[in-house]
Amino acid sequence: xxxxxxxxxxxxxxxxxxxxxxxxxxxxxxxxxxxxxxxxxxxxxxxxxxxxxxxxxxxxxxxxxxxxxxxxxxxxxxxxxxxxxxxxxxxxxxxxxxxxxxxxxxxxxxxxxxxxxxxxxxxxxxxxxxxxxxxxxxxxxxxxxxxxxxxxxxxxxxxxxxxxxxxxxxxxxxxxxxxxxxxxxxxxxxxxxxxxxxxxxxxxxxxxxxxxxxxxxxxxxxxxxxxxxxxxxxxxxxxxxxxxxxxxxxxxxxxxxxxxxxxxxxxxxxxxxxxxxxxxxxxxxxxxxxxxxxxxxxxxxxxxxxxxxxxxxxxxxxxxxxxxxxxxxxxxxxxxxxxxxxxxxxxxxxxxxx
Amino acid sequence: xxxxxxxxxxxxxxxxxxxxxxxxxxxxxxxxxxxxxxxxxxxxxxxxxxxxxxxxxxxxxxxxxxxxxxxxxxxxxxxxxxxxxxxxxxxxxxxxxxxxxxxxxxxxxxxxxxxxxxxxxxxxxxxxxxxxxxxxxxxxxxxxxxxxxxxxxxxxxxxxxxxxxxxxxxxxxxxxxxxxxxxxxxxxxxxxxxxxxxxxxxxxxxxxxxxxxxxxxxxxxxxxxxxxxxxxxxxxxxxxxxxxxxxxxxxxxxxxxxxxxxxxxxxxxxxxxxxxxxxxxxxxxxxxxxxxxxxxxxxxxxxxxxxxxxxxxxxxxxxxxxxxxxxxxxxxxxxxxxxxxxxxxxxxxxxxxxxxxxxxxxxxxxxxxxxxxxxxxxxxxxxxxxxxxxxxxxxxxxxxxxxxxxxxxxxxxxxxxxxxxxxxxxxxxxxxxxxxxxxxxxxxxxxx
Numbered sequence: 001x002x003x004x005x006x007x008x009x010x011x012x013x014x015x016x017x018x019x020x021x022x023x024x025x026x027x028x029x030x031x032x033x034x035x036x037x038x039x040x041x042x043x044x045x046x047x048x049x050x051x052x053x054x055x056x057x058x059x060x061x062x063x064x065x066x067x068x069x070x071x072x073x074x075x076x077x078x079x080x081x082x083x084x085x086x087x088x089x090x091x092x093x094x095x096x097x098x099x100x101x102x103x104x105x106x107x108x109x110x111x112x113x114x115x116x117x118x119x120x121x122x123x124x125x126x127x128x129x130x131x132x133x134x135x136x137x138x139x140x141x142x143x144x145x146x147x148x149x150x151x152x153x154x155x156x157x158x159x160x161x162x163x164x165x166x167x168x169x170x171x172x173x174x175x176x177x178x179x180x181x182x183x184x185x186x187x188x189x190x191x192x193x194x195x196x197x198x199x200x201x202x203x204x205x206x207x208x209x210x211x212x213x214x215x216x217x218x219x220x221x222x223x224x225x226x227x228x229x230x231x232x233x234x235x236x237x238x239x240x241x242x243x244x245x246x247x248x249x250x251x252x253x254x255x256x257x258x259x260x261x262x263x264x265x266x267x268x269x270x271x272x273x274x275x276x277x278x279x280x281x282x283x284x285x286x287x288x289x290x291x292x293x294x295x296x297x298x299x300x301x302x303x304x305x306x307x308x309x310x311x312x313x314x315x316x317x318x319x320x321x322x323x324x325x326x327x328x329x330x331x332x333x334x335x336x337x338x339x340x341x342x343x344x345x346x347x348x349x350x351x352x353x354x
Numbered sequence: 355x356x357x358x359x360x361x362x363x364x365x366x367x368x369x370x371x372x373x374x375x376x377x378x379x380x381x382x383x384x385x386x387x388x389x390x391x392x393x394x395x396x397x398x399x400x401x402x403x404x405x406x407x408x409x410x411x412x413x414x415x416x417x418x419x420x421x422x423x424x425x426x427x428x429x430x431x432x433x434x435x436x437x438x439x440x441x442x443x444x445x446x447x448x449x450x451x452x453x454x455x456x457x458x459x460x461x462x463x464x465x466x467x468x469x470x471x472x473x474x475x476x477x478x479x480x481x482x483x484x485x486x487x488x489x490x491x492x493x494x495x496x497x498x499x500x501x502x503x504x505x506x507x508x509x510x511x512x513x514x515x516x517x518x519x520x521x522x523x524x525x526x527x528x529x530x531x532x533x534x535x536x537x538x539x540x541x542x543x544x545x546x547x548x549x550x551x552x553x554x555x556x557x558x559x560x561x562x563x564x565x566x567x568x569x570x571x572x573x574x575x576x577x578x579x580x581x582x583x584x585x586x587x588x589x590x591x592x593x594x595x596x597x598x599x600x601x602x603x604x605x606x607x608x609x610x611x612x613x614x615x616x617x618x619x620x621x622x623x624x625x626x627x628x629x630x631x632x633x634x635x636x637x638x639x640x641x642x643x644x645x646x647x648x649x650x651x652x653x654x655x656x657x658x659x660x661x662x663x664x665x666x667x668x669x670x671x672x673x674x675x676x677x678x679x680x681x682x683x684x685x686x687x688x689x690x691x692x693x694x695x696x697x698x699x700x701x702x703x704x705x706x707x708x709x710x711x712x713x714x715x716x717x718x719x720x721x722x723x724x725x726x727x728x729x730x731x732x733x734x735x736x737x738x739x740x741x742x743x744x745x746x747x748x749x750x751x752x753x754x755x756x757x758x759x760x761x762x763x764x765x766x767x768x769x770x771x772x773x774x775x776x777x778x779x780x781x782x783x784x785x786x787x788x789x790x791x792x793x794x795x796x797x798x799x800x801x802x
Contacts, residue, residue: 068458071410071450075443081417082443085428086436093429096418104756107418111411111760115767118407122400122771312433312509319437319511327444334451334474341455341462 015298015308018317022087023307025324026080027293033076034289035194035282038187040070042195044113044141045188046215047134057208057350059134062195064348065202067121072338074114086320091300091310095151097167098160098301102150102175109144112136142188149187153180155301156234156241156292162304179233186226190285193219197265197281200274202347213269216277220266240302244295254294258287361761362412363722364715365768369409370483370528371535371566372402373453373476378562380469390558390782395472396460397555397779398539402475403457404771408764410450415757427733427743430506431492434499437511438488445482449475483531484524491519494725495588496734522584523725526577529570530721534714536567537674541711542776544704551699554782561697564707567714568678574671579634586635589735590644592728595657596664597631598624599645606631606643611665614657619647621661655730663723670717677710 043062050058085092096103120133154160154175161169174180196216200209234242245251261284268277299306311317376398383391417439452474459468492498498514499506540563547556585593593599598614598621599606608630612621629639636643646654684698733740 068454071407072447072454074410074414075447075450078414078417078446079443081414082436082439085417085432086440087433089429089432089436092432093426096428103418107415108756108760110414111764114407114411115764118404119767119771122404122775124774312436315509316433316436316511320440323437323440323444327441327447331444331447331451334448338451338454341459 016311016314018314018321019087019307019311021321022083022311022317025321026083026087027289029076029079029083031286031289033073033080034191034285036069037073037076038145038191038285039195039198040066040073041113041141041145041188042191042193043199044138045192046195046199046212048138048142049215052211054208054211057205058211060350061199061203061208061348063117063121065199066117068342069338070114070117072335074110077110083320083324087312087317088300088307088310089312091305094160094162094167094301094305095155098169098171098174099151099154100171102147102154106144106147106151109140109147113140113144116140145187145191146184149184150175150180152187152292153183153230156180156183156296158240158302160301160304162301179230179236182226182230182233186223186230189219189222189226190288193223194281194285197269197274197277200269201278204346204349208350209274213272213274216269217266220262220269223262240299241292241295244297245291248294250294254287254291258284258291261287359416360719360722361765362409362416363718365405365409365412366483367531367715367718368405368535368538369402370476370479370531372398372405372539373472373479374532375536375539375562375566376402377469377472377476378566379558380472382558382562384465384469388558390554393555393780393782394559394562397775399457400775401772402453404768404775406449406453408768410446412761412764413446419757424733424743427738430738430743431734434496434506434509434511434514435489435492438485438492438515442482442485445478445485449478449482452478480528480531483528487524487527488515488517488520490725491523492517493734494523494592494729495519496737501737518588519584522577522581526574526581526721527718529574529577530714530718533567533570533574533674534718536563536570537707537714538711539563540567541708544707544711546776546779547699548701548704548708550781555780557697557699560707564678564681564697567674568681571671571674571678575675578668578671582634583636586643591646591649591653592655592660592725593635594644594646594648595655595660595728596724597643598657598661599631599643601645601647602642603645604632604642605629605640606635608634609661612661614661616654616657653731655728660724660728663720663727667717667720667724670713670720673710674713674717677706680706 043066047059047062050056081092116133116136120130120137123129123133157174157177157179159169159174160167193216196212196219199212200216203209231242231245234245245255261280265277265280265284268274268280296302297307300310376395379391379395379398382388383395452471455463455471456468456475459471463471492514495517496514497517498510498512500508540560543556543559543563547553547560550556582593585596597606598609598612600614600619600621605628607626607628609621609624609626612624614621631643632641633639635641646657680703681698684700684703685695688694688696688698729735731739731741733743
């Protein structure tokens with residue numbers, strides 16, 4: 001095992017620093033998108049599943065919680081895309097060709113989700129109008145992460161084949177299968193879990209908080225079941241990622257940590273330690289995505305496009321890194337300020353309403 | 355793609371300019387403590403929110419579409435022009451963050467911070483437009499790399515970003531965004547003011563919109579002149595196409611109207627101003643202007659489309675400039691009569707403002723046609739043809755159809771929602787603010 005670790009370290013140190021830095025920027029943005037933007041989708045899932053006497057308040061809480069931040073959270077995705085096509089243009093070209101259909105569907109979901117959320121707010125406040133937009137918002141909130149998960153699943157299969165810069169595996173095969181679909185469902189469940197955990201911190205109303213606590217526990221069960229399904233299904237279609245998840249030197253350490261976070265998040269939720277649950281749930285998502293990314297390494301699009309192959313020349317990466325660094329100096333404090341203003345206290349208490 | 359861009363350019367233009375109007379209104383509120391301005395800022399903020407949401411998602415679609423529809427273009431140029439895209443991403447981010455603070459923070463952050471958030475929204479909006487135009491400028495005037503066997507080598511992203519077309523294009527487009535939006539807003543408020551003469555809400559709104567739109571409309575011809583001279587120097591083929599100039603000649607005339615004919619290589623039915631084009635393009639009546647004959651026919655853009663679109667853009671610009679000058683003269687006459695500046699509210703003037711309201715957006719679409727169609731058959735001037743860049747995915751018409759319908763739907767809903775907002779616009783009839791014309795106060799009493 002230590003020998004493997006050394007191999008990995010040597011491999012990693014062979015990759016130029018600029019490439020590693022750019023890659024970690026992209027990955028960090030993806031993590032933030034999942035941890036923050038993912039919960040906004042999860043909110044939509046709970047909007048769709050709202051029931052019981054407090055259904056209207058549940059929807060109000062979700063709206064109040066994601067309203068001020070969803071647009072900023074969403075930009076992390078744009079950031080990922082832009083950095084990907086700047087720094088790894090051939091990988092971007094291959095992905096956007098091979099996954100043309102699910103990506104297009106995902107975009108459709110993004111458009112409908114974002115606009116319907118805003119339109120609901122500014123359209124007539126009559127019930128039927130609100131309900132119509134709400135329905136579009138909720139359904140597209142489920143559909144979009146499903147497609148995102150399918151794309152991630154498809155990349156993991158290693159079925160996207162590229163020869164001489166051209167995708168030769170067709171437009172259906174890599175993503176149209178049980179495994180990518182299971183990954184899609186897993187993403188939806190994970191985001192729903194994340195959202196339920198966050199939402200317990202967004203209100204001071206006990207009953208509303210309990211609603212989301214029980215939803216969070218339910219979603220945690222779904223996450224577990226689907227994680228198992230993804231693992232079992234990965235045997236056939238995604239040998240590479242499976243190998244990466246089980247046979248690399250860090251595999252077991254990572255799995256155990258992820259497991260601790262997952263169980264810890266559920267336990268914290270169970271014992272109503274909501275603050276801790278929030279940290280652990282977010283950490284769990286970070287660990288899952290990290291495991292996936294490490295399993296792909298050293299590829300971006302396995303098995304034909306590796307990180308070093310796809311990387312743009314250093315003359316391109318350096319200005320991008322500088323630009324990003326300077327940009328972050330403005331961005332980071334602004335982003336923190338946004339969250340301090342809106343996430344420092346409860347977003348909605350039913351009595352606010354009057 | 356053209357369809358998406360055609361929509362996006364309008365959403366984006368409003369997204370750049372409406373925050374400025376909103377911030378001006380809020381600043382005036384803080385300065386005068388006149389609540390009308392606060393209401394106005396909040397009303398415009400709603401419009402900004404709607405358009406930003408649509409702009410955000412349509413921008414996401416575009417960033418993906420670049421790869422989905424033009425994978426070879428992105429493969430080739432992603433690395434070269436990624437820098438401005440990245441910076442645009444940041445600007446967009448800042449805009450999203452501060453818009454969140456602005457929209458939801460009226461009661462959560464102190465007034466000064468709130469205004470600051472608004473200023474950041476409007477600055478970041480303008481910055482993101484400027485960065486994205488760097489990309490378009492590069493497509494028109496590619497630089498910062500060397501071609502070797504079809505591959506770009508020696509890439510210098512900084513040089514690519516600071517391409518020669520950037521400054522003139524960005525200036526022209528940013529002014530255009532303010533101008534078009536402000537005129538559209540002015541049109542709406544002029545229309546509503548006509549029906550509800552004493553409503554201070556609309557008077558205040560109209561004043562701000564006219565000042566912003568009018569200044570832009572008067573500055574725009576200057577930036578147009580800069581662009582014309584730039585094109586003459588750097589993109590003479592495009593200039594020749596947009597002027598319908600077939601032959602290379604000295605002392606070239608300026609053609610107004612006319613329908614370029616590809617077969618006869620002439621532009622008949624035009625009114626020619628002698629020396630006009632040489633004068634405009636080179637500030638020298640005898641300068642030589644290159645005609646389309648200098649380039650192989652396979653490299654010509656669709657001349658008629660470009661020429662007509664150009665004429666349309668200039669005509670719209672002239673009309674708006676004329677209205678602006680008229681507004682200035684009328685306001686100045688009010689000042690002489692009443693001893694202070696005041697909104698011209700003659701019915702005929704308000705009607706004219708309503709009439710010219712859509713011209714700014716027509717001009718933007720026409721101008722965009724000029725620069726994009728004027729570059730055809732190339733997607734990157736002289737480097738890559740549009741046909742080479744397109745995706746190999748079959749049945750391309752299906753996603754194209756889907757997105758076109760989605761955008762049509764969005765446009766429809768946005769218009770509907772904005773109308774909904776206008777219908778709900780507040781009536782502020784009586785006002786204690788000083789410095790308001792007497793006759794209007796009488797009118798307001800009358801109307802109320």
